[in-house]
Amino acid sequence: MxxxxxxxxxxxxxxxxxxxxxxxxxxxxxxxxxxxxxxxxxxxxxxxxxxxxxxxxxxxxAMKDLRYPMGGGAESGGPELLGRAAPDFTVRSSRGGTRLALLQHSGRATFVHGVNCDAETQQVRRWRDRVDIIETQTALPDGLAGMLIRPDGYIAWARNTQQACRSEELKAALHTWFGSAVRTAGADRPDAADADPVAL
Structure with a gap:
């Protein structure tokens, strides 16, 4: 399998x-x-x-009580929303606002971040062929700083605003759900694998 x-x-x-x-x-x-x-x-x-x-x-x-075991959830001091369906909210940028649900219609995974961590964003860009990056000026729900949402709408990784950058844990979640990262020449350079965030 x-x-x-x-x-x-x-x-x-x-x-x-x-x-x-x-x-x-x-x-x-x-x-x-x-x-x-x-x-x-x-x-x-x-x-x-x-x-x-x-x-x-x-x-x-409605299966709103469903929570998948992702590891690192509230039981271990992590975000309460980890493993649950991502709540819909208005994602805002300088160009306006769009509902998160509308940005997920592509059937791809989504990385949403408000409190930026460059190391995490660079990790996600290595999976740019499978994961959309969404930057928002809106506060994320439940005090989150960032979350990785699977194509089925469930949160596979999350970090709250009280936690430091967790790029290695994010990398592990990306690998678990979306396989190996894109392999290109110089992909490990900070300026490589650069991708524009999803336009709102």
Whole structure:
């Protein structure tokens, strides 16, 4: 199996099983027949009147509670959003603003940074054929300084504003999800592999 698909397979199969379980449970709960009257009434007449239950069900069925194990998350002092779906927000530059979601329509990975770290940006440029670089003047969500977003919208690497540059960890995440870096003559020079950020 291609190396990229190994972690992806490990992620998606448990999620798919969870979706099937939730769908089966919902089908049973929504059955209004007499044989299902007790759970039907319990669910709709008692549980669903509680806003916290509604909110939790929304998160579960919209998969907003899903968090993939990326390593370095909140449990180890890292960003809370790591491994979760990237929140949509307005990315602003001197040219105006654009929703992040619109900038991800290419199906490529995205590196978004507000508090710049040259070492991190240079790392990403070595994967410029697979990763778009987006600079923003807008504060990133949840106190982030930068984040690497996979094509499926989930955050594969992140650094918050209280953390120093983490270019080596970013390099490891890039290699894990997108394979080897571009190999060109002089690619390790600071001025090599230069690429313009995505235009907003």
């Amino acid at each position: 291609f190396p990229l698909l190994i972690p992806y397979e490990n992620e998606r199969r448990p999620v798919a099983m969870r979706v099937l379980r939730n769908s089966e449970t919902a089908t049973r709960l929504l059955d209004p027949s007499e044989d299902n009257a007790a759970p039907y009434e319990l669910f709709f007449k008692e549980l669903m009147v509680d806003p916290s239950v509604k909110q939790r069900l929304h998160e579960v069925f």
